[in-house]
Amino acid sequence: MKGNEAIAAAAINAGCRYFFGYPITPQNEIPEYMARELPKVGGTYVQAESEVAAINMVYGAAGAGARVLTSSSSPGISLMQEGISYIAGAELPCVLVNIMRAGPGLGGVQPAQADYFQATKGGGHGDYRVLVLAPANLQEAVDLTQLAFDLADKYRNPVMVLADGMIGQLMEPVELSPYQPACALPPKDWATTGTAESGGRRRIINSLYLYPDQLENHVRAIYRKYLEVERTEVRFELYQCEDADVVIVAYGTTSRIARSAIEKCRRLGLKVGLLRPITLYPFPLGAFDRVVDRTRAFLVVEMSMGQMLDDVKIAVAGRRPIAFYGRTGGIVPTPEEVVKQVQALLGGGGP
Amino acid sequence: MKTVYQKSPGLTGVPLHYCPGCTHGIIHKLVAESLVELDVLGRAVAVAPVGCAVFAYEYFNCDAQEAAHGRAPAVATGIKRVRPDNIVFTYQGDGDLASIGMGEIVHAAMRGENITVVFVNNAIYGMTGGQMAPTTLVGQPTTTSPLGRSRLGQGAPLRVCEMLATIEATAYIARVSVHSIPRLNVAKRAIKKAFQLQIDNKGFSLVEVLSTCPTNWGLSPVDALRWVEQNMIPAYPLGVFKDSEGGS
Numbered sequence: 001m002k003g004n005e006a007i008a009a010a011a012i013n014a015g016c017r018y019f020f021g022y023p024i025t026p027q028n029e030i031p032e033y034m035a036r037e038l039p040k041v042g043g044t045y046v047q048a049e050s051e052v053a054a055i056n057m058v059y060g061a062a063g064a065g066a067r068v069l070t071s072s073s074s075p076g077i078s079l080m081q082e083g084i085s086y087i088a089g090a091e092l093p094c095v096l097v098n099i100m101r102a103g104p105g106l107g108g109v110q111p112a113q114a115d116y117f118q119a120t121k122g123g124g125h126g127d128y129r130v131l132v133l134a135p136a137n138l139q140e141a142v143d144l145t146q147l148a149f150d151l152a153d154k155y156r157n158p159v160m161v162l163a164d165g166m167i168g169q170l171m172e173p174v175e176l177s178p179y180q181p182a183c184a185l186p187p188k189d190w191a192t193t194g195t196a197e198s199g200g201r202r203r204i205i206n207s208l209y210l211y212p213d214q215l216e217n218h219v220r221a222i223y224r225k226y227l228e229v230e231r232t233e234v235r236f237e238l239y240q241c242e243d244a245d246v247v248i249v250a251y252g253t254t255s256r257i258a259r260s261a262i263e264k265c266r267r268l269g270l271k272v273g274l275l276r277p278i279t280l281y282p283f284p285l286g287a288f289d290r291v292v293d294r295t296r297a298f299l300v301v302e303m304s305m306g307q308m309l310d311d312v313k314i315a316v317a318g319r320r321p322i323a324f325y326g327r328t329g330g331i332v333p334t335p336e337e338v339v340k341q342v343q344a345l346l347g348g349g350g351p
Numbered sequence: 352m353k354t355v356y357q358k359s360p361g362l363t364g365v366p367l368h369y370c371p372g373c374t375h376g377i378i379h380k381l382v383a384e385s386l387v388e389l390d391v392l393g394r395a396v397a398v399a400p401v402g403c404a405v406f407a408y409e410y411f412n413c414d415a416q417e418a419a420h421g422r423a424p425a426v427a428t429g430i431k432r433v434r435p436d437n438i439v440f441t442y443q444g445d446g447d448l449a450s451i452g453m454g455e456i457v458h459a460a461m462r463g464e465n466i467t468v469v470f471v472n473n474a475i476y477g478m479t480g481g482q483m484a485p486t487t488l489v490g491q492p493t494t495t496s497p498l499g500r501s502r503l504g505q506g507a508p509l510r511v512c513e514m515l516a517t518i519e520a521t522a523y524i525a526r527v528s529v530h531s532i533p534r535l536n537v538a539k540r541a542i543k544k545a546f547q548l549q550i551d552n553k554g555f556s557l558v559e560v561l562s563t564c565p566t567n568w569g570l571s572p573v574d575a576l577r578w579v580e581q582n583m584i585p586a587y588p589l590g591v592f593k594d595s596e597g598g599s
Contacts, residue, residue, distance in 0.1 A: 086419050204417070
């Protein structure tokens with residue numbers, strides 16, 4: 001299965017019955033899959049007139065109590081930021097997929113990871129966060145897409161699956177097991193179903209609070225959820241870090257490159273490991289504490305000019321040097337390039 | 352004692368925040384009465400706009416969602432697709448619908464979304480303090496067209512009903528006014544019909560209601576009603592522009 005199709009199939013498997021989207025490369029297999037498959041399971045696909053409209057359809061559908069998905073790629077996700085802010089402000093659950101392409105501007109259609117800041121630091125206006133899950137292979141894309149729906153419902157907050165054009169277009173075997181919620185899901189006793197069905201008490205979906213003290217209370221309540229998210233939802237992988245002199249930090253596509261580079265390094269006798277954030281928000285700050293004492297340096301590899309790098313600096317907090325290697329514009333770094341970076345790093349001080 | 356008139360149970364009773372002489376209150380009443388008379392208040396979901404009617408969710412006695420500026424038809428689409436048995440309506444002003452939300456309204460109409468749109472046109476941005484709208488009349492002074500709207504450069508009024516009536520999938524498009532009692536009765540019938548068409552699954556219905564803004568027009572409430580009749584109606588002819596069932 002193609003990555004994009006695997007994500008779409010996982011969404012349907014997780015009970016998603018509504019998709020609103022707008023065509024953009026390199027994620028078109030997602031809306032195409034949904035347009036083909038949703039009607040077969042009693043669902044609805046709507047091709048919106050723009051990403052702006054699509055995300056607002058998501059808002060309406062989420063507010064009506066549905067499991068709902070939209071997908072896009074970088075420029076389209078930029079257009080959705082207004083709506084994502086409203087969805088977070090109104091505390092609605094939804095799942096967003098960003099199959100990143102290179103920017104800025106129209107950029108290019110090749111893979112990139114340059115939307116990290118936008119995805120993990122808010123993206124739209126106001127105080128809010130989006131939970132961000134970054135799959136590195138297709139089975140993980142399936143599992144994280146399903147998890148995204150559960151986390152969205154649990155926290156009443158948008159959750160983004162952040163991948164790139166390479167993962168979207170990649171083909172790997174995946175297993176779709178019968179879906180089981182990852183956690184207890186709260187009842188949607190806030191959804192606008194009409195007062196006749198809900199027993200008379202009006203339900204309002206809204207993010208407008210004109211009195212500053214009320215708005216501050218509202219935002220503080222949202223941030224109490226984020227505290228819980230940061231405590232309980234952190235996910236990461238440590239690979240060959242036990243004896244690593246250099247720990248490469250990479251997510252998604254670049255973590256696959258890093259894995260190949262580590263194999264090559266190990267054959268050359270260089271002790272290199274991988275710290276792979278799976279949740280980008282919440283960022284696995286604690287994972288660094290587990291490896292920082294044993295390692296001599298970190299090497300951050302991204303398909304950007306250095307965005308996750310900032311979070312790694314916060315996590316390492318000056319305890320070890322941090323090197324950065326980034327390619328951008330749609331260029332995927334090769335394992336050989338990464339090996340050279342490791343060699344330069346270790347050559348500098350000598351093992 | 353016999354009750355001959357009462358406030359519609361379709362309204363919550365929360366005091367309206369609208370300026371004296373503004374006809375939003377009348378239009379709220381017509382919408383509320385229509386929902387009650389059609390016996391759909393309990394399954395109605397309102398979508399409130401950004402603009403003067405931003406607090407519509409406080410006033411209509413039904414479930415509601417507050418939309419971003421101009422996005423109400425997209426939000427309504429999401430709600431209606433998930434819950435087709437709900438009666439979903441947007442309540443939007445002319446800045447919201449005819450300017451920033453033009454894409455959303457045109458495409459909701461194009462898809463024939465089975466929703467009802469109450470479009471309140473008062474030819475100005477009220478909430479933000481009287482700026483020029485796409486529906487501002489040529490020559491009408493506003494805070495951002497202080498010399499009066501000029502046809503060249505600032506353009507002439509956008510006639511939403513005429514434009515949307517060209518769209519094949521629309522079921523009902525009408526323009527009404529509430530500046531006089533007879534007109535108010537016509538407006539009520541149009542709004543009720545628009546909701547009835549949604550109940551009957553006939554598709555997209557929109558009623559444009561010419562409305563006053565005494566505060567930002569700088570007129571007394573009575574003069575503002577007269578201004579609707581003398582200036583707005585010539586620019587915005589009243590009538591039914593589309594009725595998929597025929598008749599008017």
